[in-house]
Amino acid sequence: MGKPEKTGSDISLDEQVAKIFAWRRGFNTIFLIDIGVDLGLFKALAEAPGQTSAEIARQLKLHAHYVDVWCMTAFGLGLLDADEERRFRLAPHMDKILASPGHPRDLTGYVRLGTAFLTEDFARCREAFRTGETVPFQGRSHAFADTIGEAIRGLHAATARKILPDLEGMRQTLESGGRVLEVGCGTGRFLMQLTGAWPSAHCTGADIDPTGIEIARNKVATAGLEARVEVIESDVAKLPAASYDAVVMIEVLHEIAPQIRQHVIDGCAHVLKPGGWLLIVDETYPSTLEEARRPEFQFPLQTGFEELTWGNVIPTREEQEQLFANAGFKNAAERAIIGEGFTILSVRR
DSSP states (O other), rough: OOOOOOGGSOOOHHHHHHHHHHHHHHHHHHHHHHHHHHHHHHHHHHSSSBBHHHHHHHHHTTOHHHHHHHHHHHHHHSSSSETOOOOEEEEHHHHHHHSSSTTTTHHHHHIIIIIIIIHHHHHHHHHHHOOOOOOTTHHHHHHHHHHHHHHHHHHHHHHIIIIITSSSHHHHHHTTTTTTEEEETTTTTHHHHHHOOTTTTTEEESOHHHOOOOOOOHHHHHOOOOOTTTEOOOOOGSOOOTTTTEEEEEOOOOGGGGHHHHHHHHHHHHEEEEEEEEEEEEEOBBBHHHHTGGGGGGGHHHHHHTTTTGTHHHHBBHHEEEEEEEEHSSSEEEEEEETTTTEEEEEEE
C-alpha cells in the first residue's frame, strides 16, 4: 500500500492546487486517449513505430497541426516515447493497453465508457441530486451494453482462465464437463471466454436486461455453441436446486438493488451443488473514513460516484459477508484484491 495522504495542516496550499491541476489533466488525458483510439493514432504507431507526426497525419489523412499537438501532448503524458528527431513510438506496454483489441489488459472500452456515456450521466447529475432519480443501465442501447462488456473484458478473461479454475477442484470439474452459471451475464463475453478456455464445460448465462440477452444469444448462435451455452432471462432463485458446480458474478453484485441482493445470493446458494463455488468479482466500498483514504478503495469510490445515477450501491465488506451468512454459507469467504481495486470473493457451498 502507498503512503497515507497528508491531511489537515500537513498539506500546503500549493499542494492542494497541484491536486486540482492533476485531476484536470487526467480529464483531458482520457479524451486524448479516446481520440487516439477512435482516429487510429495508437494503432498506426503500434503497426509502424518511429513515425513523425507529419507522417502519421498523411497516413491517416488528418490535419498535421492537430496530430502534432496530439503527439507532443501524449509524449508529455508518457503515452508515447520519441527520439531526438521527434519520431514517435508507443511507450512500453501501451500497445497492449491501447492498440490491441481483445488483449486481457486492453482498456479502451473503459476509456470509451467514460467519454461516450458517463458525460451524459454527469450532465443529468445535478438534477438527480435534487430528485434522487436514477437511470438504470438495463435497457439502454446496444452500444452502451457492449461498451460495458468491453470495459471489463480483462476481468472476464482472468476469471475464465485463471481465477475460476484455480478454486479447489474446479479445474478438474471444468475439464470433465462441469456446469457453470453466470448471474448477470450481460452481452455474454464471459460465457464466450469460458467455453473457449474449457471445451467440455457447459454454461448458462442469466440476466434481466433484454438488450444484453439479445446480444449474448447472437454471439452464442454465431459461434455455434447452442449445445453448450444457454442464455436465459430469469431470476436465479427460480432455477433448479443443486444444478451447478459454480456460480459466477462479475461486476454484478453492486449493480443489484440492495433490497433484493439477499434474494439473489440466496438463489445462488440454492442452485449450487454441495461443494460448489460461488465466485464474485466486484468491488468493496470503504466501511470507515480511514479506509476511504487507502489506495485499494480509490477505484470503488470512483465507481460509486460514476454509477450514482445508475442507482448502483457498492456494498461494504461487512454487508458482503452478511449476505453470505444469511444465505447459509457456513465457510467464511476467501478474499483477495486484484488490479486497481477489484475484490475476488469465493465461498464454498
